[in-house]
């Protein structure tokens with residue numbers, strides 16, 4: 080039954096798209112309109128989510144007491160509102176509800192992974208036999224990330240039985256997707272225990288964005304974040320911590336740029352700065368430049 084639904088869902092999507100095309104597209108007009116593509120913020124929390132397991136901080140208590148909403152793990156969706164085509168950046172443990180928001184629960188056209196920390200790839204499990212038993216969902220990953228998935232269960236089963244189809248990306252090589260969208264990964268410094276780590280430049284027909292949910296330090300990078308931001312319209316950047324006093328471990332063990340430092344570097348930049356990947360300890364989670372789930376940005 081699951082497989083049958085899988086077979087039907089794309090066909091229904093195509094039919095709806097065809098109807099939409101008839102309604103919306105005048106004869107002779109280009110089929111892809113620039114305002115069809117949008118980025119959708121699917122989650123803003125650091126890997127552990129909010130409330131995090133065992134977290135006794137006021138933020139977590141507020142969620143448990145119903146005084147504020149829970150936050151899903153950091154992810155961006157890229158959606159063509161007319162055709163329904165969708166891509167996701169990172170596969171989080173909240174993937175099913177995030178795809179419910181983005182596509183109504185249909186499978187995405189592709190998944191772009193940043194690295195092998197739990198908030199960024201473990202959502203792949205929902206493509207497997209115990210869930211949708213998907214067929215060849217395209218998963219874009221670096222060579223090291225792909226090798227990790229292929230060599231370690233349970234991810235290796237997804238590869239072996241074809242639930243996902245790995246496409247290896249090289250740093251700074253652009254992948255052109257249908258509909259005039261281009262995606263380019265670039266390496267960033269991070270705690271690379273199981274994989275390397277990338278950020279993305281995402282180019283739509285009109286606008287462009289950069290997405291760097293996890294990075295150790297702007298200063299230890301061989302590139303300048305300001306230059307990347309000045310060449311983009313939106314910058315979704317690591318907002319894990321606002322202050323080194325937030326955590327009870329030395330900040331050197333889990334390095335991230337402080338939000339104030341990132342703001343300083345991007346002041347006056349062309350790109351609008353939006354913090355994402357916010358930790359449950361971060362008192363600036365409600366700051367004006369903190370991304371909120373459900374925000375959309377024309378691409």
Ligand SMILES: [Zn+2]
Nearest residue numbers: 126196198293
């Ligand atoms: Zn992370």
Ligand SMILES: [Zn+2]
Nearest residue numbers: 194196269293
């Ligand atoms: Zn990480």
